[in-house]
Amino acid sequence: MPTATARESRPAQVGGGGQPQADIFDDQHDVQIGLIDMLADCLSSARRMHQVEEVLAQLIRQSEIHFLSEALLMRLHEFPNYEDHRREHEEFLAGLEDLRCRVNEGSPIEAPLQDLRRKLLTYIAEQDRAFYRFLDTHAG
Numbered sequence: 217m218p219t220a221t222a223r224e225s226r227p228a229q230v231g232g233g234g235q236p237q238a239d240i241f242d243d244q245h246d247v248q249i250g251l252i253d254m255l256a257d258c259l260s261s262a263r264r265m266h267q268v269e270e271v272l273a274q275l276i277r278q279s280e281i282h283f284l285s286e287a288l289l290m291r292l293h294e295f296p297n298y299e300d301h302r303r304e305h306e307e308f309l310a311g312l313e314d315l316r317c318r319v320n321e322g323s324p325i326e327a328p329l330q331d332l333r334r335k336l337l338t339y340i341a342e343q344d345r346a347f348y349r350f351l352d353t354h355a356g
């Protein structure tokens with residue numbers, strides 16, 4: 217069972233000018249984690265198995281929108297770790313595409329889904345936290 221949410225891994229304080237945007241991003245993180253958990257629920261219930269493809273498609277769309285929003289703000293403020301952060305986004309999206317391929321093949325995705333969930337929470341707690349701090353000092 218999932219044990220942590222995106223908001224639980226959020227930095228305790230993101231003050232100043234970064235606060236509103238950080239809140240928007242955290243709302244988007246909550247949607248991402250919520251869709252991952254919804255997908256896990258679908259996988260564990262024969263009754264909801266038909267929803268797997270649609271929920272996964274929603275997760276991919278939501279992740280693309282979120283990462284694009286972050287990338288635009290990073291470029292706007294010339295975030296120095298933009299390239300590293302962008303690579304993390306691409307790796308996560310590639311992981312989601314791999315899940316889609318596995319679903320199409322009829323292969324199990326429970327374990328890689330939970331692996332992606334853990335990676336996303338780490339990314340939120342570490343990479344995004346660094347970005348929030350940067351915004352706090354450079355975009356205020």
Ligand SMILES: [Fe+2]
Binds near residue numbers: 241245282286340344
């Ligand atoms: Fe993020």
